[in-house]
Amino acid sequence: MRRLPDRGRVDHDQRVAFSWDGRAVEGLRGDTLASALLASGVLVLGSSVLMSRPRGIVGDGVTDPHAFAQVGAGDRTEPLMRMHEVEAHDGLVAESRLHQGILPTGPDPDRFEKRHAHADVVVAGAGPAGLAAALAAAEQGARVILADDHPQLGGSLLGEELLLDDRPAHEWARHVEDALRAHPDVLVLPRTTVVNVGDQGAVALVERVSEHVAPEHRHGRALRRLWQVRTRELVVATGATERSLVFADNDRPGVMLAGGVRGLLHRYGLVPERCVVFTANDSAYRTAIDLVGAGVEVPCVVDVRPDPTGPLAERARALGIAVRAASAVIGTDGDAEGALAGVRVVALDGGAEEVVACDVLAVSGGWDPLMDLHHHVGGRARWDAERLCFVPDGTVPGVHLAGSAAGVFGTEACRRDGHLVGLVAAEATGHGSAADGPDAPAARDAAEAPPADFVVTPGTDPVHAFVDQHRDVTIAGVERALGSGIRHVEHLKRYTLVGTGTEQGRTAKVNAGRMAADRFALPFAEVGVSNARPPAQPVTFGALAGRALGERFDPVRTTSIHPWHVAHGAVFEDVGQWKRPWYFPQAGEDMDAAVLRECRAVREGVGMMDASTLGKIDVKGADAGEFLDRLYTGVMSTLKPGRARYGVMCKADGMVMDDGVVLRLAEDRFLATTTTGGAAGVLDWMEDFLQTEWPDLDVWLTSVTEQWATVAIVGPKAREVMAALAPQLDVRQDAFKFMQLEEAVVAGIEARVARISFSGELAFEISVPMTWGLALWEAVFAAGQPFGITPYGTESMHVLRAEKGYFIVGQETDGTVTPLDLGLDWMVADKEFVGRRSLRRSDMLRDDRKQLVGILPAERLPEGAQLVDDADFEIPVPMIGHVTSSYDSAALGRPFGLALVRRGRDRIGETIYAPLQHGTVAVEIVDPVLFDQEGARRDG
Amino acid sequence: MFQIRCPYCGPRDEPEFKYGGQAHVAYPADPEALSDEEWARFLFFRDNSKGRYAERWNHAAGCRRWFNVVRDTGTHELVGSYRVGEQPEAAR
């Protein structure tokens, strides 16, 4: 196509240089990739998806079936970018790839952001209706967000030569934009597409923030931004899209949509040499009129209607344009490249084909309101037999349609409709009254003659006539599908791929539906079209991820002692969101060696560990003891102040939910500890019962998990270390017993000290405010030096507790294990507690339930290994249990573990087997308590 | 993403809340008096109906209150919220 020096909204003095398929191309500032290529004589973009036919640009908007390209270099490359949206700029790198792009393989170097926003009214589309709606709502006092795909607001007003109030329409658009930008509570978002509407006014918008500048000029700005807006009302003013007509070789480069040809003229000053117009309605006459006005030859308008008489046809005739009524294009001829060279025109009442030479054919089959966002929320549409398009069939609460998206055609009519819808939307949010609002501007659009119901030129060669150019679906393809028994448009879509792919059939699916209706002689209203599904436009994954990358992906929770662990070479384990020291390797040690050393230190000397991550809940009130009795399997109300007791909680189904030590701080106050991962869930669970089942109880719950840092000193020499740290504290056995707690000054810090042990060894747990945790840790480490104190991590903790047969929630339990299965009969008190009734359900009383046992395997087993009865077995073999924990023990000098085994407690002493890949391992079932069975060590 | 009206804090986005299943299913006052079948009904049986459904939510990231919501399971319309102790008719 040719560029006129004085037309279009491009800057004719500002050239931009970019790369297309590796060669240098120039365009003007204001060009899109598509318009710059057309101006540079690139007419053929590439080959079609299935049939490898040459394809070119069809329109000027985002509903072009072919205008997709690979954009960006290296790890910035992106597939299937909409060429009418990609702004030509210096440094742009683009490649012809219509249908199948390339994904980058490296990390995305670009920044993608998300932003939350709130509005009373979001307006999608800034054409005449959207601008009027936004302004009306804003002036009523509503908080408004106005979004439009293009860099400039105006929509169709920029792609047409129209008057509003007898002034150029784009001037009105500029005036409204200025007024909107002056409102403090209006956000104007150009280059932004509304892609999705969800529940309760959740609207997603994608803004192209810096895509229109080269990467080196982005300077840290986001490439794109996903706006997550919560709005009360949405106005869909997304306009209408033009559909094509179906005839042979209608896919040739040069066959364009009539509105697109106008858009190329008015937006970019691009014109063909010689243009034929083929239409079933009045709107395409504008193309002929505008082109002639720009000095372009228009040999004829081919109109399928017998007697085109509307004002536009009259104007065309007055300009000397030949109107060939009751005629149609039946085929096209191409040049050597396959691009359009001429069209073959026939009279619909018969007669010979006549070839008319042209380089562009401007086609209009009619206009379809673009209602995707309405469909996203379940809005329905009905076929309007007069306007020959789908129009909204009612609206969904909170989602309004305005202008041509609502089936209102005519520029002033759209503006008027937008104004009225804007007032209604504002009123719905409590801003002003639509009835008493400012008067709507008049709509004096000239009447148009009725369009014709026309899809396929009779006599067309079905094999080369395309219904869906994007997916290469021909008449023959559709007929084959219908002939094979397909009756529903959704099936037609899946069988032929009509309406699928990046373009989603916006130019095609109405025609496909009408062909189906014709074939079955059904009213089209009954056949309909396939549904539009979100998102309205493809969204890059980067935009969905936003900045939730690296350290922002998920919280990494650490205690105040963490810097010490890092400085001392700890290897960390993820426990929920927490990072906990797993083990502290010394030079040359692997994990097994470090864990053996740490365990030996605890059993023979003294170790220390950071226990700060355990959940802690302050339970206060006159009924606190009663409340805990109802939740734990054991009795807490009989605990004396200053004493602690271990407890287990079940869900209503009787399965173990969480465990921990409960400390009674005062007559009316307890501190319940939970597992690290269970802290939040247990608090919610407790609040649930307190608020909904037992609101009469005088109990108050407060999470204090992060108020306290806890350091455990564990091992036969723990008492010496404790005494050194707290000289005033009487640490002798008679004064400070197991499961007792004391307030004390420890290393100069006010602390709570408790004799709690998870290893079977003498242990003191010291708790101080979290901000003092590191100071306490360092003091313990220093005081423990004379005794060779050894910091240890979660792995050693697990080994030490497993040697004692202590289970871990989530390791030995998996939501199917009761306290009785764990052998905790002694902890299940004879009183009501949550889940108790479940413990005597018939399934719980079965005598072949899996029970917790210790195991002594011939070699260390993988956790999760299945267990079977016999060494020699044939598959399938009954699996009688599985290994839940497995370690090497320094104290036992051998591998050991815990397992859940059917009737396990009755089988102690028996040998079972673990079939592994390299062979079957013999496993002896033993009592779960393998170390210090008398419990002699806990007092030192 | 839902926007749920907490009866105490006002409308907030769904990630602040935790779902609690069907509303108005009380923990039996005397579980020991129930047969296995009656107890199993309480444990395992919940309505799964199309239309208006009363369900429990907890404003976990906010005021930590449990409350009830009437939701239309067919349309995802949130008809309203109401406090523990109130009946679905109080939803607003």
Added chain:
Amino acid sequence: MADRTAPLAAMEDRIAAAAFPGAALAAVPFVAQVGIRLDPAGPAAARVAEALGLPLPEANRVSASGGRRALWLGPDEWLVVAADGEERALVGILEDAIGADGAVVDLSANRTGLELSGPLSRDVLATCCSLDLHPRAFGPGRCAQTLVQKAGVLIEQRDADTFLLLVRPSFAAYVAEWLVDGMAGLAADLAAV
């Protein structure tokens, strides 16, 4: 004897460096915070208000007097906030006032502070928090417990463009990372205009 440690000590330089003409961020490592649970219709409410010298505020609000503020957390829960070091005195006063009719818990180490100020502070929060902070919906004297992405925060608006975020110390770095990153994006936008 060693001293207390500030939860965000390791990020202090990055927090300071994030400042741009639109907003600045500062850690407020130590804040005296005392939790109160009581029945607002019960006998303790008036006693507590009198002892504190400020009313227990209604939903989503803050009351302030004499360097102390009470933040609404829930229908029967408030957080009293004061200068670092006042927690012990506050606990004493409040325990005397509440007696057996509720709970008082020292939570001074349970959350740490981040102060975000500047004309674009609302926009910074909008990069990571879905709460509506528009003057029509929020404002000075308002507070809310909400989320910054996956982390719970207590947000208090201090004046027209200053917000105090109280965060669990284990989530503080995560929240600070989001704020610092949001500031970087807005700074780049501001520079491009």
